[in-house]
Amino acid sequence: MTDYATNADKKKILIAGLDNAGKTSIIDLVQNKMVDTLSKNPTKGVSRREAEILGQSFVLHDLGGQEQYRTIYLAQAAKYFGETGACVFVVDLQDKERYAVALGYFESIIKLFKGLKITPRIYVFFHKFDHAYMTSYNDPTKPERERYNQLRDQFTSTARLNGFSVYDFFKTSIFDEWSCYAAFFDIWSSFITRLDSIQSYLQRITEAVPGVLLSVLLDDKGNLLGKHFAKDMQVAIDKVIELATASIKALVEFRGTKMGAVLGETNMVSVKVGNNVVLLRGFEAGGKGYYLAIARDQPDDKESKSALDHIAYSMSIFIAAKE
Incomplete structure (x- = not known):
């Protein structure tokens, strides 16, 4: 059995979300790896990556988002969610039919943190904020901006009802590499003064x-x-x-x-x-x-x-x- 505990000197960053949300592609991009959007296979189970910035070590836990794995994670909370320093929850903005499923999974994770008596910083990446989506978002005749604001409010209130707050929201896209770099820069900064x-x-x-x-x-x-x-x-x-x-x-x-x-x-x-x-x-x-x-x-x-x-x-x- 794999041990997912993190050394005390290393900060654990949890990357969670539904399958096909784009979690692994974001990590690949931030770690300067080539992102192949056409052949990216779903992450099976947990993928661990390490990073070191100015002497501070991080372990990024990329949780595969398929339902079969989500069930396992939630059933073994301490193993998968224990010792988390920050949680990045990735939402596929273009998967409108599963907004409610993503929100429900987010709430389950928040409740597990509460049960484990840990208070990691919570970040939400509204991902796949690509050019076509951005165009609709900026068009007052289209529903995207209102839908986005409603979704953001739902995540905010869900966290608040469980005694947490979302530290920050980011609009990200792998076609706008800077959005991902800048988002993770803010996360690193929260740990490295x-x-x-x-x-x-x-x-x-x-x-x-x-x-x-x-x-x-x-x-x-x-x-x-x-x-x-x-x-x-x-x-x-x-x-x-x-x-x-x-x-x-x-x-x-x-x-x-x-x-x-x-x-x-x-x-x-x-x-x-x-x-x-x-x-x-x-x-x-x-x-x-x-x-x-x-x-x-x-x-x-x-x-x-x-x-x-x-x-x-x-x-x-x-x-x-x-x-």
Whole structure:
């Protein structure tokens, strides 16, 4: 029999939801693995993944959502739900016929947490918020927005009636990779206080450099550690998503190259994204590797390189001091 207990030094993140909700694809995406939406097979039982971010270890328990497995989980609460630090419940927004089933499963899990006398943070991912769904959601003549709000209210009240609260809701889609990265960044931040300070410092140092539209910081495993968008980009959400997603993809690819393996200011590359330039480089701090991307509305010139080097150097000093 498999032991699903988690070492006390590791935080257990439970990923639950009905079958075909997209749980495994989200984890694959966040862990920088290729997502094949056509051939993804249902998870059988429990799949465990490990992650380490800034020295904090996590174990992600991906619970297969088929009914036969859900029955087993609920019958053996301590084995499958014990020691949970955070629970991510994934709902397939496009599976309207099973909203009630998903809500019922969510309530069963909440009641098990209550019975086990544990209080993990609860997150709900309203998944498959894809382009077609988003178009209907933004169309006032369509019922999607009202239906979404009703569903969100039902999850909120279900948790509240059982003495819990939903810590946050996220609209996610594997076709909008940034939505998944940003959601998990918030989850990691709830366990790692250093992430807040890194995020704040990245924001401060980026704002001090003229012409930088956004900055993205990854660790050497491709985990998102910090992000900042210029104030005038907050209204241009499509542009933010395009640049941020392109930056993540480029950084993940860059760190796997020979150039990316050598950390230093001489190893800088640039990627054209629309009318903007994304510049990438690695740097070392406290004996570990990190990767930085910035996007500018200027050509790839000496000023852009200087901006990248300045932010990378400042972040390396700050991170090393926090080790």
